Amino acid sequence: MREEDIGGQHFYYLESCFRQLWLYAKGIRFEEGFEDVELGRLYHEESYERNRKEIRVDGIVIDFIKKDGYIHETKSSKVVKKEHETQPLYYAYVLKYRKQFNNIKGAKIHYPAIKEIITLDLTEDRVEEIEKKIQAILENVQRADIPPVHSNKKLCKKCAYFEFCYV
Numbered sequence: 131m132r133e134e135d136i137g138g139q140h141f142y143y144l145e146s147c148f149r150q151l152w153l154y155a156k157g158i159r160f161e162e163g164f165e166d167v168e169l170g171r172l173y174h175e176e177s178y179e180r181n182r183k184e185i186r187v188d189g190i191v192i193d194f195i196k197k198d199g200y201i202h203e204t205k206s207s208k209v210v211k212k213e214h215e216t217q218p219l220y221y222a223y224v225l226k227y228r229k230q231f232n233n234i235k236g237a238k239i240h241y242p243a244i245k246e247i248i249t250l251d252l253t254e255d256r257v258e259e260i261e262k263k264i265q266a267i268l269e270n271v272q273r274a275d276i277p278p279v280h281s282n283k284k285l286c287k288k289c290a291y292f293e294f295c296y297v
């Protein structure tokens with residue numbers, strides 16, 4: 131897999147489970163119809179409908195961009211989580227550093243369920259963190275053997291790959 135093929139989902143799986151990331155990168159997908167994913171998709175489709183101008187660049191899909199210099203991402207969660215930051219920051223990173231859109235400042239995450247918006251500037255520290263995660267994704271997906279099953283069974287029960295890993 132090339133660096134340009136990394137999408138937001140790879141970052142999500144890097145945070146949750148190396149095995150999930152590896153399977154996803156090999157093109158093994160079970161997400162269709164899976165409840166949690168469907169819920170996220172529903173929110174994604176219904177929220178901020180007026181602002182929606184989805185933009186596809188390499189392996190990423192950006193919810194929408196405004197003239198404020200921030201890329202905007204919508205989350206269905208009712209809780210603001212640190213783990214939500216990486217995907218939109220990566221999208222901002224791609225536009226600014228890979229595509230040379232120098233006016234990009236960072237990302238804003240919208241939480242319509244709790245009516246909150248979080249602003250994240252693309253600082254040097256955040257850029258460094260994203261570059262480390264890009265390397266971690268590439269190393270994980272290039273390993274020859276499938277990573278072991280996650281020790282957190284609670285997480286596994288919500289995972290689209292559950293049947294693949296446990297049955």
Ligand code: SF4
Nearest residue numbers: 147279280286289295
């Ligand atoms: S079921 Fe568990 S081990 Fe398997 S991919 Fe999902 S989180 Fe990872």
